[in-house]
Amino acid sequence: MLELINIDVELEGDNGWDKVLNDINLSLERNKIYVMTGPNGGGKSSIAKTIMGIHKPSRGKILIDGIDITDMSISERARRGIGYAFQTPARFKGLKVKDLLNLAAGEREIDHCEILYNVGLCAQDYLDREINSTFSGGELKRIEIASLLARQIKVALFDEPEAGIDLWSFQRLTETFINLHQKSDTTLVIISHQERILRLADVVIMVENGRISEITNKDKILEEISQLDTGCEHRDNCGKGVMEYADCIR
Numbered sequence: 001m002l003e004l005i006n007i008d009v010e011l012e013g014d015n016g017w018d019k020v021l022n023d024i025n026l027s028l029e030r031n032k033i034y035v036m037t038g039p040n041g042g043g044k045s046s047i048a049k050t051i052m053g054i055h056k057p058s059r060g061k062i063l064i065d066g067i068d069i070t071d072m073s074i075s076e077r078a079r080r081g082i083g084y085a086f087q088t089p090a091r092f093k094g095l096k097v098k099d100l101l102n103l104a105a106g107e108r109e110i111d112h113c114e115i116l117y118n119v120g121l122c123a124q125d126y127l128d129r130e131i132n133s134t135f136s137g138g139e140l141k142r143i144e145i146a147s148l149l150a151r152q153i154k155v156a157l158f159d160e161p162e163a164g165i166d167l168w169s170f171q172r173l174t175e176t177f178i179n180l181h182q183k184s185d186t187t188l189v190i191i192s193h194q195e196r197i198l199r200l201a202d203v204v205i206m207v208e209n210g211r212i213s214e215i216t217n218k219d220k221i222l223e224e225i226s227q228l229d230t231g232c233e234h235r236d237n238c239g240k241g242v243m244e245y246a247d248c249i250r
């Protein structure tokens, strides 16, 4: 349904151009949950931004239902059903939460209360509130996720939805992903470092050093996590206070 073929992406950093993605090949099917994970700086957000059209590849092609969208704009891709909830959301200044959800929904009838409930927000407190600098990071993040849920969408890209979200809302969000998966045809791509999100995955995509290092199933990754030795082999000797221990593992 969504295919990335031999994608390279180069971005201009402080010291010239960096190749941040290297020969990315992915084939995503309808109604599956993909969890993308891997070390910080590995290229996960860059892959999501390339699918959304925020980054333009220097090589390769992106197809949706067989149609080449490589040169299409962000808004054209949005019309074709691709949506991206940013790792760090922007502030849509001046808009009320209700207006943002209506804009996202377009012609579609939506239940505002249900959507906000699904991201752990109380509609009464938020629907008529204007989005401005008084919103906390976690509130903004949840409103951005809500605006993606309001859309009829083919491919939903959630970039670290857990970041800044309290435990209670996170539990609700996890259930929301399961519901979305069960009730729609949407392909979910969730970028996450959370074990609870990994457990939702049909397929786990490991991204490291700008490459896909592994495409696997959750059982293998969860088993690897359970065997991780997060400590340090000199732990018994470094003994004394937390600071020394932190120095030791560094």
Ligand SMILES: Nc1ncnc2c1ncn2[C@@H]1O[C@H](COP(=O)(O)OP(=O)(O)OP(=O)(O)O)[C@@H](O)[C@H]1O
Residues within 6 Å of the ligand: 011, 012, 013, 014, 018, 020, 038, 039, 040, 041, 042, 043, 044, 045, 046, 047, 087, 207
């Ligand atoms: N606009 C940019 N210009 C230049 N380099 C960039 C830009 N955005 C990201 N990079 C670099 O691309 C690499 C991949 O970044 P990316 O944000 O995709 O990683 P990530 O896997 O999402 O990491 P994290 O888990 O920390 O969110 C990093 O080395 C980063 O410094």
Ligand SMILES: [Mg+2]
Residues within 6 Å of the ligand: 044, 045, 046, 087, 159
């Ligand atoms: Mg990222």
